[in-house]
Each structure stands twice: as C-alpha cells, then as structure tokens.
Amino acid sequence: MKTNFRKGAIGALMDEYERAALELKVLVKNITESDFQKIVDPDTKDEDCRSVQTIVSHVNNSGYGYANYIRDWFSIPKNSPERKLLSQKDFQEEFERMVVYTSETLEGKWEYSDEEVMKLKVNVHWGPQYDLEQLLEHAIVHILRHRRQIEKFAAAGKLTLLKMQ
Numbered sequence: 001m002k003t004n005f006r007k008g009a010i011g012a013l014m015d016e017y018e019r020a021a022l023e024l025k026v027l028v029k030n031i032t033e034s035d036f037q038k039i040v041d042p043d044t045k046d047e048d049c050r051s052v053q054t055i056v057s058h059v060n061n062s063g064y065g066y067a068n069y070i071r072d073w074f075s076i077p078k079n080s081p082e083r084k085l086l087s088q089k090d091f092q093e094e095f096e097r098m099v100v101y102t103s104e105t106l107e108g109k110w111e112y113s114d115e116e117v118m119k120l121k122v123n124v125h126w127g128p129q130y131d132l133e134q135l136l137e138h139a140i141v142h143i144l145r146h147r148r149q150i151e152k153f154a155a156a157g158k159l160t161l162l163k164m165q
Contacts, residue, residue: 008111013136014103020143021099025092027147027161028056035159036088052150052159056095057086059146063098066139067105069122070132076105102139 006015028036036052044050048058064080071078080101086094109116112132120132130138154161 006110009114009117009133010106010112010136011110013133013140014106014110017102017136017140017143018099020140020147021095024056024059024143024147024150025095027150028052028088028091030162031088031150031154031159032162033088038159040153040158049149052153053085053088055146055150056091057084059143060086060091060095060098062142063095063102063139066135066142067098067102069124069135070105070120073120073122074105 002015002019006012031052038052039050040052041050048054061083068078068080070076080098081094109132117132120135121129122131122135123129124135150159153159
C-alpha cells in the first residue's frame with residue numbers, strides 16, 4: 001500500500017494512474033510469453049485488441065499520447081518514443097518510462113485549482129474536448145478497462161495466468 005501521497009487533485013489522479021499501471025504490470029508479468037503473444041480475439045475489428053501484446057502496446061502508446069496532449073498545452077517539449085509493438089520483457093520497462101514521462105509532465109501542477117484544471121482544454125483525436133482532470137481520468141480508466149479485458153481472456157480460458165505475486 002502506498003504511504004507517500006502527492007498533494008492536490010492532480011496529485012491524487014497521478015497516484016491513481018500509478019496504481020492502475022502497477023496493477024497492469026503485475027498482471028502482465030504473470031502471463032506466459034506464449035500467451036502474451038497469442039491471438040486471443042481473432043474476430044475483433046480492433047487491431048490493438050487481438051493479443052495481450054497488442055493491448056499493452058496500445059495502452060503504453062496511448063499513455064504517451066495523453067501526456068503529449070498536456071505537454072502541447074503547456075508548451076513542454078515532447079520526447080516520447082515512436083509507437084511500437086512491445087515484447088513482454090520490454091513492456092515492463094517501457095510502461096514504467098511512460099508513467100514517469102506522465103509524472104514529469106505534471107510536475108508542479110499537483111495542487112492546481114479547479115479554475116486552472118478547467119482552463120486546459122484538449123481536443124482529442126477521437127472527438128471530445130477534455131479538461132485536465134477529464135483527460136487524466138480517461139487515462140486511468142483506459143488502463144483499467146484493458147486490464148479487465150486481459151482478466152476476462154484469462155477467465156474464459158484463452159490464456160493462463162501464472163501464480164499472482
């Protein structure tokens with residue numbers, strides 16, 4: 001259990017983002033390499049959701065995208081990597097780098113007032129306009145939704161989880 005919490009609403013959202021990320025990392029660590037790469041949903045029209053590998057690569061790439069929306073608003077230089085399909089081993093390190101990148105993006109903004117939070121307006125590529133809080137909430141739920149998706153594949157017997165640690 002975390003004992004060192006950030007201050008402020010944005011700090012709380014970043015703490016929850018890290019928590020969601022840790023849960024996904026633990027889940028993925030407990031999937032065999034063959035199941036990580038196996039096509040578990042051949043019928044989906046979403047190329048990002050065919051295997052655990054494509055799902056977590058999508059989640060990682062999206063995490064950089066959310067941080068970059070914020071960096072654009074604040075004119076912070078972007079240095080995110082190219083979108084790529086991650087190996088299971090690389091996912092653990094790359095995902096951690098993405099979370100750190102997001103945290104660095106938000107540094108100094110933990111205690112933003114409601115007015116400051118709502119001033120940031122981002123038009124995301126899938127349609128809606130989000131303020132800073134909404135964008136971070138979306139980023140958290142994005143991780144949670146895909147973690148659940150992987151858990152459902154395991155529950156349906158499409159992949160095997162090793163003993164959770």
